[in-house]
Amino acid sequence: MVRLVAALALPLLVPAIITALIWALPGDPASIICPPESCGGTAVLAARWNLDAGPMAFFWGWLSGAIHGDFGNSWRLQQGVPVAELLQTAVPNSLVLIALALVPLSLGSALAANGWLPRKADPVLQVVGLVPALVLSLVAAAGVELTYGAASFAGQASWVRLLAGALVLGLADGALSGAITGTRAVFLTENQQRYVGIAVLRGERRLTNTLPNVASALAGQLRARVLHLLSGAVVVEAVLRIDGIGDLLWGGTLLQDFGVVLAAASGFAMLSSLLLVTQALVEIAVAWHVRRAPAVGRLERA
Amino acid sequence: MSGRSARWVALGIALVAILLLAGLALTAPEHLAVPVMDRAYAGPLDLFPFGADARGRPLLEYAQQGTRVIALPALVAGLMVMAFGVAGGLLACVASGTANTLIQALGEVVGALPRMLVVLVVALVLPKDARGLMPLALVWAVLAAPGAMDEAASVAQRLGGARFVEALRAHGYSGSRIFGWHVVALNLRPVVVRQGAEVMMQVVFLEIALSYLAVAEEQPSFTHADSLVSWADLLNLGYPALVLDVPTLHALVLGLCLIGTIAVLALSLGVAARAR
Numbered sequence: 001m002v003r004l005v006a007a008l009a010l011p012l013l014v015p016a017i018i019t020a021l022i023w024a025l026p027g028d029p030a031s032i033i034c035p036p037e038s039c040g041g042t043a044v045l046a047a048r049w050n051l052d053a054g055p056m057a058f059f060w061g062w063l064s065g066a067i068h069g070d071f072g073n074s075w076r077l078q079q080g081v082p083v084a085e086l087l088q089t090a091v092p093n094s095l096v097l098i099a100l101a102l103v104p105l106s107l108g109s110a111l112a113a114n115g116w117l118p119r120k121a122d123p124v125l126q127v128v129g130l131v132p133a134l135v136l137s138l139v140a141a142a143g144v145e146l147t148y149g150a151a152s153f154a155g156q157a158s159w160v161r162l163l164a165g166a167l168v169l170g171l172a173d174g175a176l177s178g179a180i181t182g183t184r185a186v187f188l189t190e191n192q193q194r195y196v197g198i199a200v201l202r203g204e205r206r207l208t209n210t211l212p213n214v215a216s217a218l219a220g221q222l223r224a225r226v227l228h229l230l231s232g233a234v235v236v237e238a239v240l241r242i243d244g245i246g247d248l249l250w251g252g253t254l255l256q257d258f259g260v261v262l263a264a265a266s267g268f269a270m271l272s273s274l275l276l277v278t279q280a281l282v283e284i285a286v287a288w289h290v291r292r293a294p295a296v297g298r299l300e301r302a
Numbered sequence: 303m304s305g306r307s308a309r310w311v312a313l314g315i316a317l318v319a320i321l322l323l324a325g326l327a328l329t330a331p332e333h334l335a336v337p338v339m340d341r342a343y344a345g346p347l348d349l350f351p352f353g354a355d356a357r358g359r360p361l362l363e364y365a366q367q368g369t370r371v372i373a374l375p376a377l378v379a380g381l382m383v384m385a386f387g388v389a390g391g392l393l394a395c396v397a398s399g400t401a402n403t404l405i406q407a408l409g410e411v412v413g414a415l416p417r418m419l420v421v422l423v424v425a426l427v428l429p430k431d432a433r434g435l436m437p438l439a440l441v442w443a444v445l446a447a448p449g450a451m452d453e454a455a456s457v458a459q460r461l462g463g464a465r466f467v468e469a470l471r472a473h474g475y476s477g478s479r480i481f482g483w484h485v486v487a488l489n490l491r492p493v494v495v496r497q498g499a500e501v502m503m504q505v506v507f508l509e510i511a512l513s514y515l516a517v518a519e520e521q522p523s524f525t526h527a528d529s530l531v532s533w534a535d536l537l538n539l540g541y542p543a544l545v546l547d548v549p550t551l552h553a554l555v556l557g558l559c560l561i562g563t564i565a566v567l568a569l570s571l572g573v574a575a576r577a578r
Contacts, residue, residue: 002407006414014415021427130565132507134514135558138537142544150545173507224413231418235511239518246418253422254521261426268419276414 003283007276014269015066015262016059022258023055032256033075049075049259062262071263076255077248083263086248091267093162094233094244100166101175101229108176109183109218114207117180125181129174133232136172137239140164144240153241165236169229179225186217212289219282223275230268305576312573319567327373330366333529335359343549353552355539361556368533368560371526372506375439380502382443383450387494388486390451394458395467395485405455409448417445421508425524435525438512439505446504450497457493458485488577495575503568510534510561533560 022029030046039045046052049072050061065072071083078086111117144164148157170176190196190210199209234246241247245267252260341349341358348354352361393401424441425433462469470480486494513523513534522528540554 002410006410010414018423018427021423025427026429126569130503130569132510132561134507134511134537135561138541138544142541145545173504227413227416231416234416234418234422235515238515249419249422250515253426254516254519256426258426261423265419265423268416272415 001280003276003280007273007280010269010273010276011266012063015062015266018258018262018265019055019059019062029258033258066263066266071266072259074252074257075259076257077251077260083259086260087245087263087267089243090245090248090264093242094230094237094246097162097165097169097233097237097242097244098226098229100163101169102226103166104170104176105179105225108180112180112184113187115184115187117184122177122181125177126174128171129177131172133168133172133235134239136168137165137236140168141240153243158242161240161242165233165240165242168236168240169232173228173232175225175228175232178228179221182221183218186214186221190214212286215286216279216283219279223279226275227272230271309574309576312570316567316570316574319563319570322563323369323373323567326366326369330370331363334363334367334531345549345552352556355553356550361536361553364531364536364539364553365533365556365560367530368536371435371530371532372509375435375509376502376505378436379439379443379446379505380498382440383446383501384494384498386443386447387450387454387497388490391454391458391485391490391494392481393451394455394463395461395481396464402455402459405448405451409452412445412448417442420445421512425512428524433522433524433527435505435509438508438525442505442508443501446497446501450494450501453493453497454490457490461485461489492572492575492577496572499568499571503564506564507561510537514538533557536560 025032028046028051030042030049030051033049034042034045036042043052050058062072069084071087073079074081074083074086108117141164144152144157144161148160152158153161187210190213191206193210193213196206196209200206230246233244234250236242237244237247238250245264248260249264249268251257252264337357337359338354339358341354342356344354344358346353349358349360352365354360355364390401390405393405421438421441425438428437458466467480467485470484475484509525510533512525513532514537516523517534517538523532523534526532534557536553536557540550540552540557542548543551543554
């Protein structure tokens with residue numbers, strides 16, 4: 001229940017906090033974007049970006065537009081271009097990147113859950129996981145640029161950039177090693193329960209018995225891993241020049257383009273909300289599954 | 303190698319790395335040297351010990367200034383997470399159920415968003431004169447704290463939590479001996495030190511990433527003053543050597559070695575603090 005409430009609140013809270021912070025800065029927002037001493041039309045700009053009526057009017061104006069798919073225009077990054085247009089390209093790219101990065105993590109987790117990955121491999125994975133995303137991204141970017149050229153952003157090159165980015169995200173900053181050791185730890189703890197030993201003696205599979213009981217923990221781990229990937233995506237997309245939401249957020253932050261940052265941050269908040277909802281649904285499904293199980297009294301009578 | 307000797311070796315490696323980094327940070331010059339174009343792209347053999355940049359300025363100064371940029375914020379963030387971890391562990395020893403619920407709730411709230419998003423929003427709204435790595439490092443530490451507290455609380459609960467403390471009290475042990483020695487020094491130490499070292503490393507990597515992305519776009523960094531350079535400048539200087547015929551590979555190697563030093567430091571601190 002708490003997760004569902006948080007999931008509903010996040011997409012509203014994030015832009016609200018950013019709006020409040022913009023107004024908390026010294027000087028009014030229009031002057032930050034267009035300092036009167038160096039830029040003539042500060043007042044016109046303030047009126048055009050709806051900055052002249054205070055934070056509440058700005059926030060509600062932005063929110064009502066966002067609900068209808070209008071996120072306003074970019075202030076600086078690509079001045080005048082509708083942010084919705086930028087998001088239309090960025091969001092699918094980021095989703096594909098994260099989905100591809102989840103492939104090695106899911107594979108590693110599945111192998112660890114079944115006990116098919118030797119523990120001897122852990123130190124190697126941990127050392128690989130120490131390499132920061134920036135370094136691996138630079139290596140990947142160099143590979144792509146040498147093969148396809150620095151200005152290759154279409155066709156096969158764009159897919160190679162996505163695949164290389166996904167591989168970097170999956171390996172760097174301990175993503176893969178964390179997924180493997182985390183999943184293995186959950187299953188090792190659960191496998192020590194008495195019911196698992198009894199199930200094995202009855203000829204049942206260990207995994208089918210433990211999976212429902214560890215599903216909530218695994219869903220929590222999955223959410224943490226996707227959040228970790230989303231965090232890393234900012235660096236990977238910017239270095240590999242993948243037109244994603246992380247790259248948009250970085251570009252907006254660097255150039256103080258509040259219009260882009262508001263939309264990109266809200267995009268991240270939406271994705272985070274979806275993850276919270278997914279985790280909540282898994283927990284509800286597990287609770288429902290447990291309620292369906294026969295009560296202890298019935299089992300004893302049987 | 304036995305566990306005991308591995309811990310001593312790791313401690314030795316960590317000390318060497320700390321001394322090296324402290325030496326670099328403490329000897330960092332206020333500004334880069336005046337360009338000497340005759341020494342442009344000088345290799346380590348021509349200009350000891352690391353060579354020079356495109357304007358003939360020694361790369362040693364890049365390493366020194368970069369270390370100065372990261373040293374204090376990374377240390378403070380690491381210590382902060384360690385303090386949070388100890389607090390989480392101790393709370394689990396005095397009020398297991400409530401503390402655990404509170405820590406988990408805090409973790410849910412703080413961990414609901416990607417950390418980089420929070421850091422970038424903070425970087426965005428920092429006034430230009432307040433820019434620096436310290437506020438970002440503190441934010442990162444706060445975001446990492448619930449995880450450290452949760453893990454430390456799990457360790458304390460595996461230990462027995464409040465029952466463990468009661469048992470030691472029954473043996474007549476003083477509060478400081480129970481909490482300071484038995485709980486923190488003997489049992490929480492491995493997890494708390496590892497978490498602190500990891501956060502320290504993450505803050506360094508965060509600085510390098512943010513600075514590199516800014517430098518690559520020829521924009522000022524969020525993490526240090528424009529007059530300073532960071533290790534990211536070494537990577538930015540060295541990267542063209544991979545894709546173009548520019549003789550700056552020595553800058554890239556130096557940047558990677560410094561990053562490697564941080565990774566080795568974090569790893570060895572974790573190994574050195576392992577339980578017996």
